[in-house]
Amino acid sequence: MNSLNTKVWSAETVSADLERAIHEHRLPPGTKLGEDELGEAYGISRTIVRAALLALSHRHLVELKRNRGAFVAQPSVREAREVFEARALLEPRTAWSAAERMTDDGLALLHENIRQEHAALDAGENGRALYLSGQFHIEIARIADQTTIEGFISELISRSSLIIALYWRRRAAMCETQAHHALLDAFEGRDGATAEQLMKSHLLDLIASLDLRNVTQPPASLREALNR
Amino acid sequence: MNSLNTKVWSAETVSADLERAIHEHRLPPGTKLGEDELGEAYGISRTIVRAALLALSHRHLVELKRNRGAFVAQPSVREAREVFEARALLEPRTAWSAAERMTDDGLALLHENIRQEHAALDAGENGRALYLSGQFHIEIARIADQTTIEGFISELISRSSLIIALYWRRRAAMCETQAHHALLDAFEGRDGATAEQLMKSHLLDLIASLDLRNVTQPPASLREALNR
């Protein structure tokens, strides 16, 4: 397929590779992930593919349907709300902690992240920009030195990317880099309270940019959808 | 071994069974979980066992050491702190939500849970009591109608059980049933603010009952420990 054969793949690297592809919208929600297909693409047996798909299903990025196969997840409106509820509980306080423990290295990483995101947007690589935008949030948890919370946020960020793929409303380019800039300012001033507040607003903006009315819901079953 | 052969086991049921055993301290931290051993015990092949162990490792209840095997996880002091940090972010607000949405069915379930926990304590079944005590917290998230957060809390609760196994200090019986009673009262009064506050205190009490000084830390490697 591509350069997938040049690397030694393991269940971890394959699932990370797939997660990034999902995050960047190269694998849109609902995509069938056939085991043979993936095995040939990566040059590995189905054993490893299955372990990778299992890992992704535990992160709710892939849905395993018994005897039917693996599909990129399609979060429901309800799940979308829940994901942002969880982020609202975890991220603002974590931003506060990050501000308190901020180091110059941390600031440099965040700066570099924003720079790359701008570059990606300028190059029209929207998927890559979205991925980098997510990494910004994960980097904050890392700076806050909270590995456990970082794991949860990392999963929620990837799920958010699926939600954005399904429910994104604004066609205007992601104006959120402004929010990240503002956060960076707060971090530079080691201002925990402001960082927490900015993160809270940022998440509210994000969910406000989605169309979570039940109308756009993908049909539970094709049969049901057509019988309406 | 026991009645394990009477049931049709799948990766999901096996990992749930193991998780409960870990939660109840029947499988203490550090226990080796051999694949053949488990396969024979449950009457299934290593394929299913591996899928179950993989699931548990994703929940941080089992540590997979490459070419060495699977072991019941031994959370570090640092990890212990992180788990309770995460719980402190998630559970108090979730308790508030639960209070707001509380139903009579929900109250009955919580009541029954406390009753069974008392019964288990009276019967000297400490492991079972600990498990039920965890279920109380998970039930709250369920009543709050937050499936995603419930999943995170469920993982954190199981990890807390490992932490208790390693760092529990008070020999006195778990006095925390008092805390659960107080929470139940707040729920009965649909008093979100009090429920949130009680949950916060409850978690602080819990972490205060642990000995998280670095001294008791199990050595990273036996060799290193002996060379000191």
Next chain:
DNA sequence: GCATCGGAAATTGTATACAAAGTTGTGCCC
């Protein structure tokens, strides 16, 4: 006695074979 170096045994890692379930296509019947 102690450390070190094989080599056998045991255990995990990966691929593959076969079974089971689902999907698709064809032809028959009405």
Next chain:
DNA sequence: GGGCACAACTTTGTATACAATTTCCGATGC
């Protein structure tokens, strides 16, 4: 032509065979 049944094909589920690695144990040398 539409509906249905059955068969061929495709895909996933599980077990097992074999390879790779570690562990255990005893022999060897100092």
